[in-house]
Amino acid sequence: MADSEWSELLKKSWRSASDLANFTLTEGERAFFAQGGEEDRLQFLVNPYYASLAEDTPEDPIRRQFIPLVDEYTIGECELTDPLGETSFSPVPRLIHRYRDRVLLLVTDSCAMYCRHCFRRSFAGHEGSTVSPQEMKQVAAYLAEHREVNEILLSGGDPLTCNDAKLEAILKTIREVRPHMAIRLATRIPVVLPQRITPRLVEILQKNGPLWVVTQFNHRRELTAKSEEAAARLIDRGIPVLNQSVLLRGVNDSVPALEELFQALVRLRIKPYYLFQGDLAAGTSHLRVPLEKGREIMKELRTRISGLALPVYAVDMPGGGGKIPLTEDYAVGEDEKNYYFRNIEGEEYAYPRES
Numbered sequence: 035m036a037d038s039e040w041s042e043l044l045k046k047s048w049r050s051a052s053d054l055a056n057f058t059l060t061e062g063e064r065a066f067f068a069q070g071g072e073e074d075r076l077q078f079l080v081n082p083y084y085a086s087l088a089e090d091t092p093e094d095p096i097r098r099q100f101i102p103l104v105d106e107y108t109i110g111e112c113e114l115t116d117p118l119g120e121t122s123f124s125p126v127p128r129l130i131h132r133y134r135d136r137v138l139l140l141v142t143d144s145c146a147m148y149c150r151h152c153f154r155r156s157f158a159g160h161e162g163s164t165v166s167p168q169e170m171k172q173v174a175a176y177l178a179e180h181r182e183v184n185e186i187l188l189s190g191g192d193p194l195t196c197n198d199a200k201l202e203a204i205l206k207t208i209r210e211v212r213p214h215m216a217i218r219l220a221t222r223i224p225v226v227l228p229q230r231i232t233p234r235l236v237e238i239l240q241k242n243g244p245l246w247v248v249t250q251f252n253h254r255r256e257l258t259a260k261s262e263e264a265a266a267r268l269i270d271r272g273i274p275v276l277n278q279s280v281l282l283r284g285v286n287d288s289v290p291a292l293e294e295l296f297q298a299l300v301r302l303r304i305k306p307y308y309l310f311q312g313d314l315a316a317g318t319s320h321l322r323v324p325l326e327k328g329r330e331i332m333k334e335l336r337t338r339i340s341g342l343a344l345p346v347y348a349v350d351m352p353g354g355g356g357k358i359p360l361t362e363d364y365a366v367g368e369d370e371k372n373y374y375f376r377n378i379e380g381e382e383y384a385y386p387r388e389s
């Protein structure tokens with residue numbers, strides 16, 4: 035019963051401008067659909083649940099995440115097809131080994147909606163390509179050989195668009211070679227299709243632990259009763275949930291918007307983990323926030339919210355440089371006796387070298 039709810043919602047997904055009949059489309063939105071044609075651009079797709087969270091105003095923070103703008107056809111000078119340089123770190127198909135102790139698996143290119151800020155937009159949404167049993171064998175062989183790898187990230191696309199049987203098969207293959215390895219499931223499903231978090235799914239995930247879920251709430255209004263229930267189902271069964279937000283222009287690029295979001299997440303027992311600076315993905319410049327503005331927002335947030343509510347602001351460097359935390363520097367200097375730091379009120383304090 036519950037299982038059919040999410041697949042029914044997916045089947046009713048909207049794929050063309052005519053599905054947006056309840057929205058008064060702006061010129062920029064209409065122009066996106068009018069251009070059409072380009073097969074390799076990120077398609078339009080949203081399910082009726084996520085769309086129902088949006089209001090019919092052009093500035094709506096939910097709407098900006100799923101209704102495309104013609105601006106997506108404008109490719110900035112610094113923008114790249116593979117902004118993170120991931121292809122150069124792929125030892126076997128679908129596997130990205132960028133950091134010594136963890137690998138990332140591109141489970142599928144399907145999603146429950148296509149986020150307009152997607153940085154894997156040249157991979158996502160080509161539809162129908164999910165890791166095959168043969169590819170999983172190669173992944174398993176790699177994990178068996180590379181004992182330095184302690185953690186596998188299941189990403190995509192959205193791995194939770196796979197059905198239970200497929201997902202269970204993937205998890206089992208990993209568990210056969212590495213019974214205790216941490217599995218991190220990167221998914222926007224708790225946000226965009228929380229109905230997918232069924233008791234049966236949670237049971238599969240729990241059985242194949244240790245497993246962490248990392249999701250992506252970008253705005254307070256995405257935290258509905260349904261998504262709250264989905265998060266609680268996971269957390270109550272011992273599956274921790276973390277959140278990675280993306281800093282997005284016109285969605286969450288203000289102190290009050292992020293303050294509300296992060297505090298609401300903590301109330302739901304979801305730990306804000308990262309706030310990402312927008313990657314240099316082709317056609318996303320209208321959604322990016324200047325890095326300096328991000329730093330200012332974070333500086334102000336640190337004076338307002340708890341350490342539990344505060345994520346690490348980070349940027350993934352173009353060209354394969356990896357993640358770099360954009361933390362504020364509190365050190366102000368040192369001498370033979372002391373190190374000097376600035377506290378939250380901006381006052382200077384000393385900590386002795388030899389204590």
Ligand SMILES: *Cc1c(COP(=O)(O)O)cnc(C)c1O
Binds near residue numbers: 132133136
């Ligand atoms: C982000 C990322 C990870 C995980 O990094 P953490 O800092 O541990 O969250 C691993 N592999 C790749 C390729 C990544 O992009």
